[in-house]
Amino acid sequence: MTGKLNSNKKYDVIIIGAGVIGAAVALGLSRNGYRTLNLDALPAAGYGSTSNSSGIIRPFYSALESCALAHESRSRWLNWPEYLQSPDESGYAKYVERGMLMLLAEGDLKLFQGSLNAMKEVGVAFENLTAVELRTRFPAFDLASFGPPKSPDNPAFGVANMRPLTGGIFIPEAGYVGDPQLAAHNLQKAAEALGAAFEFNTEIVSISRSAKRVTGVTTHTGETIGAGIVVNVAGPHSSKVNALAGITNDMCIPTRPMRHEVAHVPAPQSPLTGHYRCVVGDGDTGVYMRPDIGGNILIGSLDPPCDARDYVNADDYNTQLSEQWTCQVWRAAQRIPTLSIPNTARGVVGLYDATPDWIPIYDKSSLAGFYMAVGTSGNQFKNAPVIGDLMASLITACEGGQAHDDDPVMFHLPTLKRTINLGFFSRRRALHSKTSGTVLA
DSSP states (O other), rough: OOSOOOTTOOSSEEEEEEHHHHHHHHHHHHHTTTOOEESSSSSTTOOSSSGGGOOOOOOOOOHHHHHHHHHHHHHHHHHHHHHHHHHHHHHHOOOEOOEEEEEEEEEHHTHHHHHHHHHHHOOOOOOOOHHHHHHHHOTTOOHHHHHOOOTTTSSTTTOOOSSOOOOOEEEESOOSSSHHHHHHHHHHHHHHHTTEEEEEOOOEEEEEEHHHEEEEEEESOOOEEEEEEEEEEEGGGGGHHHHHHHHHOOOOOOOEEEEEEEEEEEEEEEGGGGTTTEEEEEEETTTTEEEEEEGGEEEEEEOTTTSOBBBBBTTTTTOSSSSHHHHHHHHHHHHHHTOOSSSOOOOOEEEEEEOOTSOOOEEEEEBBBBEEEEOOOOOOOGHHHHHHHHHHHHHHHHHHTOOOOTSOOOEEEETTTTEEEGGGTTTTTTOOOOOOSSSSS
């Protein structure tokens, strides 16, 4: 539904946002019998942060709950059309599973022990590669250590520290989705097939309440739309939506929009573009890489301390590539000496909806009927298919009277046959101390 809203139609749930997670929440709720309406200020599903996502699917998380969500989601990406149960005239997004390699510098194995423990517990297969095995399987890589990551203007940039990489962790059950926006469109079509409605180019200017319960929203056109449940999935605008709802004083975990750049550069003719064309995480140089269509490589930052956190106004920020593009490409070239650096910068500038501990908020709020799937911190695209069901379970339980703050909802992961405590994602939690403090979470 993209035309004028039918004011006479009744909705159970208004979902603010139609990115990949907003569309997944619509599908999850629709499958549970809710009549949903997604409202988004942009022209199409997945048009904002989702379209700028690197689309990486990996279970490498230090927290058990995050690892389990990601591995459960992988099963849905592997069987995407079957999960959607609905055709899409645009075709289906494709998940490419070629594995993920985490390179190890001296001391990294201890640093990543939490992630290894979580993967073992969840049942994720991985290999510990020695430096010799790494050199054999990835001969394009220079195995010198250049850490800690530095800016190109640092005199020590590119100077090996005499402590070569010690090996790597290879995770076969990982990969990437090449067209994240198409994935959001797939989810939209599947939700619409069940009666969900979507309205684009529509901004929310106020959230109405009666006593202590949400009653609906008002759009920029002055139209008021009623619903007893509202879900904030507004991505980088989530903090503004929470402010409209008046619920921020009850939150221990804030969200803030953070600007990020991803570089697109031609891949060298090397084993990186052959059988082991996988996702690479390289904390030693501070970048991650993955292959892309057309023989390119995407290069993003792992948010090392030398990269300043660029918090911005989601409605007014620099959308042009900057010196950060050069920084990321040069760092990648330390690891891949044959990487050519083009004269013209290509890539994308996007926003993370970041929390201080890089763990999302999937929760209720102090305003009855107002829920949040926010603070996704650049690492939750992979979990969208499961988050739709997670939010449906949370909302159904809370609307049924369960006091989630005191008696957290337990969420079942059917493929893994395990249950996780959704209190882990609470707005009131203390900062999780076991995360990396970066997009790796």
